[in-house]
Amino acid sequence: xxxTGLFLITFLIVHCGLNAMxxxxxGGDTFNHWAHFMGTNLIIRTMEIGLFLFxxxxxxQGLMLVSQNNAARPVKYAVNKAEKNSKWxxxxxxxxxxxxxxxxVLHLYHFWVPxxxxxxxxxxxxxETSLPSYAGQEAHNLYKEMLVVFQNNIVVVIxxxxxxxxxxxxxxxxxxxxxxxxxxxxxxxxxxxxxIGVLYSVIICLLFASMPVAMYMGWVS
Amino acid sequence: xxxxxxxLTLKVxxxxxxxxxxxxESYQVKDISSEMSFLELFDVLNEQLIRDGKDPIAFDHDxxxxxCGACSxxxxxxxxxxxxxxxxxxxxxxxxxxxxxxxxEPWRSKAFPVIKDLVVxxxxxDRIIQAGGYISVNTGNAQDANAxxxxxxxxxxxxxxxxxxxxxxxxxxxxxxSAMLFVSAKISQLSMLPQGQPERETRxxxxxxxxxxxxxxxxxxxxxxxAECPKGISxxxxxxxxxxFLRAGMNSED
Numbered sequence: 001x002x003x004t005g006l007f008l009i010t011f012l013i014v015h016c017g018l019n020a021m022x023x024x025x026x027g028g029d030t031f032n033h034w035a036h037f038m039g040t041n042l043i044i045r046t047m048e049i050g051l052f053l054f055x056x057x058x059x060x061q062g063l064m065l066v067s068q069n070n071a072a073r074p075v076k077y078a079v080n081k082a083e084k085n086s087k088w089x090x091x092x093x094x095x096x097x098x099x100x101x102x103x104x105v106l107h108l109y110h111f112w113v114p115x116x117x118x119x120x121x122x123x124x125x126x127x128e129t130s131l132p133s134y135a136g137q138e139a140h141n142l143y144k145e146m147l148v149v150f151q152n153n154i155v156v157v158i159x160x161x162x163x164x165x166x167x168x169x170x171x172x173x174x175x176x177x178x179x180x181x182x183x184x185x186x187x188x189x190x191x192x193x194x195x196i197g198v199l200y201s202v203i204i205c206l207l208f209a210s211m212p213v214a215m216y217m218g219w220v221s
Numbered sequence: 222x223x224x225x226x227x228x229l230t231l232k233v234x235x236x237x238x239x240x241x242x243x244x245x246e247s248y249q250v251k252d253i254s255s256e257m258s259f260l261e262l263f264d265v266l267n268e269q270l271i272r273d274g275k276d277p278i279a280f281d282h283d284x285x286x287x288x289c290g291a292c293s294x295x296x297x298x299x300x301x302x303x304x305x306x307x308x309x310x311x312x313x314x315x316x317x318x319x320x321x322x323x324x325x326e327p328w329r330s331k332a333f334p335v336i337k338d339l340v341v342x343x344x345x346x347d348r349i350i351q352a353g354g355y356i357s358v359n360t361g362n363a364q365d366a367n368a369x370x371x372x373x374x375x376x377x378x379x380x381x382x383x384x385x386x387x388x389x390x391x392x393x394x395x396x397x398x399s400a401m402l403f404v405s406a407k408i409s410q411l412s413m414l415p416q417g418q419p420e421r422e423t424r425x426x427x428x429x430x431x432x433x434x435x436x437x438x439x440x441x442x443x444x445x446x447x448a449e450c451p452k453g454i455s456x457x458x459x460x461x462x463x464x465x466f467l468r469a470g471m472n473s474e475d
Contacts, residue, residue, distance in 0.1 A: 001441075065397075065439055065441065068397075068438060068439055069396070069397035069398065069399075069438040069439055069441070071331060071436070071438075072330060072331050072332070072397060072398035072399070072436060072437055072438030073329055073330055073331065073397075073398040073438070074331055075329050076329065077295060077298065077326055077329055078234075078245065078324060078326060079295075079297060079298040079324045079326070080298045081297065081298035081299050082298075082396060082445065084298075084299055084303075084448070085299070085394060085444075085445040085448035085449050086396075086443040086444060086445035086448065087443070090441070090442065090443040090444070091396050091443055091445075093441065173442070176442075177441070177442040180442045180456070180459065180460050180463075181440075181442065181463060182463065183460045183461065183462075183463035183464035183467060184460060185456065185457040185459075185460030185461070
């Protein structure tokens, strides 16, 4: 859980960093340049396979934890004041993970499917979203696709913000939890790790949530 | 502290044996002193039940001074009741007020089956200790204690881990029914001392294997165990156990 989690945490930094290029507000030029690089670079594409495998492994490990841990307490307590001894989000990682997964299905359908499957299942007209060429290769205008998805649909924007909200709580527990699993619990370093974990969760999620909101509000166009 | 008497409603889990289904029974108790221990409340209730010709409630207790770990009761949704760093025997009735309803359940864990009422079978912990929670001692005269230099910090940390009384509140509290705090305290206590070195690696592997075999759940780092532990055992021990387990796995030859 910790190993796959930390890998996904690293992925989120790259994902969030590149997406934040939309805030250059240059009609998506910088963003599309990097999106094209990510979509065509062989190393990145190989890592993409690894990413899906790790995501799958993370889910499988989560399901195994849930089933084993449920079996460890066949008779539940009639009265249980769990809020007196632990944080709600640390006890709700399965629920939060499921919410993130549901969001992820929609998210992949919006961006990954059209850009990888060459328009298969695309919800938008391809002619509009294709760039003429990038060094001789045809490239997707992912930036335009973001605009199409977010600009006119408040429901989608709300779903994205809620998805990121679930991600925030998941990360808030997951980040520090991964280090404890690896045996890192130190008088001096653990408070630093915990602070980094909180900052990471806040910054990543605020940035992610601001993207659909900024596009909907027309701050980025 | 001001003394007062109270009337209470108790909802207690009654279960004839491990095979039967249990259920809650309600009891009224009167004139309970705020200076009583929670176990003395049960003594009073049991005398009342015996007078009425009913079966008294079975519950574990031994030292009644907070060091044996026998008094396993899940009181109003918390292991050993509402006070932190506290056992049931040391929970005093001044934690409650007149007219309160108190719900009392046994530890709920697959690895701690109910024997009767509030008494659970915690021999799973004994089997984990037997799997590796010991050290080699040569026969003959005892060595001079000063012959083994031990860093003060290590001695203190080992002693903190050794404060675990094996009550099982960590398992009872954990949403996953995990025994990691108990096992990690026992592994930590010995791994930090020179006497514990000969079996250091087999101990970590065998005790963890036995823990899994007993049917305890997995740790998801909610740290509820530390919050409810009567001896304040730190989850830093769990991280140490993870390190010990990793180290032992790397060094093992099979």
